[in-house]
Amino acid sequence: MSVTYPPGFRAAGVTAGFKPSGQPDLGVLVGDAGTTAAALFTTNAVAAAPVQVGRDRIGRGRVRAVLVNSGQANAGTGSRGIDEAMATSAAFAALIGASAEEVLPSSTGVIGEPLHVSQMCTAMPTLVGALSADGGESFARAIMTTDTVDKQASAHAGTFRVGGCAKGVGMVAPSLATMLAFLTTDAAVAREDLQRLAAGCLAPRFDGLTVDGCTSTNDTVVLLASGAAGREPVTPGTEAWRELSAGFDEVGQSLVAQLIADGEGATHVMIVEVDGAESDDDARRVAKAVADSPLVKTAVFGGDPNPGRFLQAVGAAHAPVDAARLDVSIGGVEVAIGGVIPPAYFEPASALAQRARAAMKEAEIAVSVRLGDGRGTSRAYGCDLSYEYVRINGEYTT
Amino acid sequence: MSVTYPPGFRAAGVTAGFKPSGQPDLGVLVGDAGTTAAALFTTNAVAAAPVQVGRDRIGRGRVRAVLVNSGQANAGTGSRGIDEAMATSAAFAALIGASAEEVLPSSTGVIGEPLHVSQMCTAMPTLVGALSADGGESFARAIMTTDTVDKQASAHAGTFRVGGCAKGVGMVAPSLATMLAFLTTDAAVAREDLQRLAAGCLAPRFDGLTVDGCTSTNDTVVLLASGAAGREPVTPGTEAWRELSAGFDEVGQSLVAQLIADGEGATHVMIVEVDGAESDDDARRVAKAVADSPLVKTAVFGGDPNPGRFLQAVGAAHAPVDAARLDVSIGGVEVAIGGVIPPAYFEPASALAQRARAAMKEAEIAVSVRLGDGRGTSRAYGCDLSYEYVRINGEYTT
Numbered sequence: 059m060s061v062t063y064p065p066g067f068r069a070a071g072v073t074a075g076f077k078p079s080g081q082p083d084l085g086v087l088v089g090d091a092g093t094t095a096a097a098l099f100t101t102n103a104v105a106a107a108p109v110q111v112g113r114d115r116i117g118r119g120r121v122r123a124v125l126v127n128s129g130q131a132n133a134g135t136g137s138r139g140i141d142e143a144m145a146t147s148a149a150f151a152a153l154i155g156a157s158a159e160e161v162l163p164s165s166t167g168v169i170g171e172p173l174h175v176s177q178m179c180t181a182m183p184t185l186v187g188a189l190s191a192d193g194g195e196s197f198a199r200a201i202m203t204t205d206t207v208d209k210q211a212s213a214h215a216g217t218f219r220v221g222g223c224a225k226g227v228g229m230v231a232p233s234l235a236t237m238l239a240f241l242t243t244d245a246a247v248a249r250e251d252l253q254r255l256a257a258g259c260l261a262p263r264f265d266g267l268t269v270d271g272c273t274s275t276n277d278t279v280v281l282l283a284s285g286a287a288g289r290e291p292v293t294p295g296t297e298a299w300r301e302l303s304a305g306f307d308e309v310g311q312s313l314v315a316q317l318i319a320d321g322e323g324a325t326h327v328m329i330v331e332v333d334g335a336e337s338d339d340d341a342r343r344v345a346k347a348v349a350d351s352p353l354v355k356t357a358v359f360g361g362d363p364n365p366g367r368f369l370q371a372v373g374a375a376h377a378p379v380d381a382a383r384l385d386v387s388i389g390g391v392e393v394a395i396g397g398v399i400p401p402a403y404f405e406p407a408s409a410l411a412q413r414a415r416a417a418m419k420e421a422e423i424a425v426s427v428r429l430g431d432g433r434g435t436s437r438a439y440g441c442d443l444s445y446e447y448v449r450i451n452g453e454y455t456t
Numbered sequence: 457m458s459v460t461y462p463p464g465f466r467a468a469g470v471t472a473g474f475k476p477s478g479q480p481d482l483g484v485l486v487g488d489a490g491t492t493a494a495a496l497f498t499t500n501a502v503a504a505a506p507v508q509v510g511r512d513r514i515g516r517g518r519v520r521a522v523l524v525n526s527g528q529a530n531a532g533t534g535s536r537g538i539d540e541a542m543a544t545s546a547a548f549a550a551l552i553g554a555s556a557e558e559v560l561p562s563s564t565g566v567i568g569e570p571l572h573v574s575q576m577c578t579a580m581p582t583l584v585g586a587l588s589a590d591g592g593e594s595f596a597r598a599i600m601t602t603d604t605v606d607k608q609a610s611a612h613a614g615t616f617r618v619g620g621c622a623k624g625v626g627m628v629a630p631s632l633a634t635m636l637a638f639l640t641t642d643a644a645v646a647r648e649d650l651q652r653l654a655a656g657c658l659a660p661r662f663d664g665l666t667v668d669g670c671t672s673t674n675d676t677v678v679l680l681a682s683g684a685a686g687r688e689p690v691t692p693g694t695e696a697w698r699e700l701s702a703g704f705d706e707v708g709q710s711l712v713a714q715l716i717a718d719g720e721g722a723t724h725v726m727i728v729e730v731d732g733a734e735s736d737d738d739a740r741r742v743a744k745a746v747a748d749s750p751l752v753k754t755a756v757f758g759g760d761p762n763p764g765r766f767l768q769a770v771g772a773a774h775a776p777v778d779a780a781r782l783d784v785s786i787g788g789v790e791v792a793i794g795g796v797i798p799p800a801y802f803e804p805a806s807a808l809a810q811r812a813r814a815a816m817k818e819a820e821i822a823v824s825v826r827l828g829d830g831r832g833t834s835r836a837y838g839c840d841l842s843y844e845y846v847r848i849n850g851e852y853t854t
Binding site for chain 2: 101102103104105131133134135136138168169170171172270271272273274275351352353356357359360362364365366367369370371372373374375377378379380381382384394396397398399401403404443444445447448449451452453
């Protein structure tokens, strides 16, 4: 299904040889002529070369294809990186009869290592030959790095279809977007409206995702609308717009859930719901602070609720917090009420502690934080901090 | 030596039974009549009861003693916690013929578990009996929790002496102070001037310390000046003030270095120096972002320089960063120049990579980040993220 679920798209993934493992590592997604595009990019000040080129090309308004390599991030590569992102995307554009401006380059992998330009160019004819209307799955596989599974999703949106795929298991704490995610629809949408949809509907979803609090240099979310379902554009305020937004929301939420479940070393997923904040922004800061806290993450790994660590994380979130009105529950078990952990929690064989401990054994742990009676809410998706995260990242390039 | 190195102080530490291990867990430090006090407290919005009581008592201007228990943090305990902090410090004050306002309560340990009031009161007479002018070492031991060694320091400051001790190995990322640190001098210093010295000289030192990015609910730094060396107060702008500041700085720096070396699970210390920033505050944000990054910390644990992770952390620091002017070196080896990782780094058997890798094997790893030609500088002390940190915090209360 994936990104080629909506009509109007072809995709492919092949092995160019960027990865020592020999797994597929070069992918492409192409929309038919007339496709519109919108994107969200990382806020990291050290943005990768393809992000810099991509920002410019999205601004020019002609993007309808993305060319993705995995193995080298093409970040920390300076002007050489920019030149190589432009040259390789231009070479690919020529092969499909498009101009370079129509192709958005995207990269993921080791930061600093230059692109393998000759390998990439050698593989391009094979890649073009493999383009197919059901190539979404091979595209989704070609963009993986340390991902253990591919992440794909699709939805119906009224008469339209929405598809998507994503990758990213570490260095994931998007500030506006996750590592790499690509979403498609067969609706026709003007590109300004598509950008509005990205900012309003998808940015909050991907903003709530954090594997390790590390915002990547390469985060990119791309939306492509082929218009294959009919050329009449879908515009804001209509029923079709609401249906399409709901479809993108469904695909975005599914991809976020798949990304966090495959977080590096993750053994448990943690969903932190914050409400009663003065603003959504305050709620977001608290939700991310809890989901990012190493002490909360190790408690989740150890299956030990340790309510004090949740209070500590909320209090240190740099948001207005009145400790006397702070309630925290884990899997529905109230472990702090009005900022106080019930003393019964610390009694031998405490029933409260036992219930909280049972809630921490679930694969998916629901943490609820109420800050007061404000209307601000937010949800963050996090995971635990395990020996495996340390192993993966202590050994990554050696 | 420690906190009783300067004349005018007595201290003691005994076992009251708060810790299952049976180690000493109740300590007291008392300055002679006329002692002045200043303090820095946590910025965590969920401040512990003793922090709330201590803030009030420091404001009243009569504090000359600190009573510290380890085992229970007396945080997340609400009004009961406040009552118990006041009651136990009042009981101790009565035993030494002081008023409650002269005693600052301080606690460290599990958040939420109530104080063991009866155990504490039972142990107090023994504690008072043990008070001694060379009791600094037993005090330093009684305040430890998961610390593996006690942390003590002393310095000469002209004709004066400065002493100090501290504890804290996890939940350490002071925003104004570390877990618990106590510094003393035999100089006479007016309490407003002592507070100035705390804010100007010690806050920047302790601010640079981060074990895990988790600002505690209990962080407290207390300065006590006994005046035993002579009643003439030391005032700002004098040579004696400069000497005394240098003495406090030396003791503060030594305690910070001892704290980070004993960071939970730490196998390497990382000292991040940032210069060329537009402001000290920008430099501080970048230094802390590098020292707190799980990807940098696991790279340090694995002994793999992985320069991209340092670029990622700098770029995500929420400070103005011009990637084109960003230089990073590790142990003096330049791994990024003008935001670019030298391509030679990725060549097989790269001499540059070998030198960087050798630098990462040192017990103390010096990371230097230059942001431009601004005058802002900062230094952060961090440590690696090891299997042992995950083990300690995955198993803490179970």
